[in-house]
Amino acid sequence: MRLLEEKILSDGEAISKEVLKVDAFLNHQIDSKLMFEIGKEFAKLFANEEITKIVTIESSGIAPAVMTGLQLNVPVIFARKQKSLTLNEALLTTSVHSFTKNVTNNISISKKYLNDNDKILIIDDFLANGQAALGLVDLIHQANATVVGIGILIEKSFQSGAQKLKDLGLRVESLARIESLENGVVNFISEKVE
Numbered sequence: 001m002r003l004l005e006e007k008i009l010s011d012g013e014a015i016s017k018e019v020l021k022v023d024a025f026l027n028h029q030i031d032s033k034l035m036f037e038i039g040k041e042f043a044k045l046f047a048n049e050e051i052t053k054i055v056t057i058e059s060s061g062i063a064p065a066v067m068t069g070l071q072l073n074v075p076v077i078f079a080r081k082q083k084s085l086t087l088n089e090a091l092l093t094t095s096v097h098s099f100t101k102n103v104t105n106n107i108s109i110s111k112k113y114l115n116d117n118d119k120i121l122i123i124d125d126f127l128a129n130g131q132a133a134l135g136l137v138d139l140i141h142q143a144n145a146t147v148v149g150i151g152i153l154i155e156k157s158f159q160s161g162a163q164k165l166k167d168l169g170l171r172v173e174s175l176a177r178i179e180s181l182e183n184g185v186v187n188f189i190s191e192k193v194e
């Protein structure tokens with residue numbers, strides 16, 4: 001997606017060979033107009049899939065997920081990373097290991113928001129090693145619901161996540177795919193010719 005790539009080039013910062021900082025429009029301050037356009041793009045890509053719900057994970061997946069839900073006119077569920085005061089009903093839970101942060105967290109979704117006839121679109125901001133996305137897939141499968149696809153804003157294609165998900169037969173649509181982050185320079189994998 002041109003608009004997102006341009007925003008990454010103008011406002012993103014490659015702070016190492018592995019990490020892209022996008023606090024200016026996604027992870028801290030949010031560019032709401034850009035999120036709105038991203039929602040339209042995902043809605044277009046998954047228009048034929050009869051999606052019933054969107055699933056994401058707090059916190060940075062929520063903004064693009066809500067914009068996509070708005071376009072598809074479906075609810076958005078975000079998996080929680082911390083026990084909540086009010087989240088006291090039966091839970092689907094799985095553990096997610098972050099190689100980047102070297103921590104393992106339990107993530108949860110209340111059973112009552114997913115059921116076996118749901119067709120789910122997963123949305124997340126980053127795809128690195130795929131552990132967050134795989135955790136969400138696990139929660140959705142625990143509910144016997146179907147994962148229709150995964151929509152990612154920024155895929156770091158030099159890490160293993162995209163391939164892992166595709167190897168499971170899952171459709172992955174990434175709006176920006178980064179080939180490398182060498183010497184502070186962001187290199188994209190060029191967009192498919194349409």
Ligand code: G4P
Nearest residue numbers: 019020022058059060098099100126127128129130131132
């Ligand atoms: P994985 O799920 O693909 O295996 O990714 P990983 O464990 O490495 O990611 C852990 C956290 O770091 C996630 O955010 C993820 O979005 C974020 N992340 C991974 N790579 C990058 C990067 O290059 N740049 C930025 N800005 N973030 C990255 P989180 O801890 O869940 O936090 P939140 O922002 O969603 O609250």
Ligand code: NA
Nearest residue numbers: 027060125126
């Ligand atoms: Na994040």
Ligand code: NA
Nearest residue numbers: 060061124125
């Ligand atoms: Na995220």
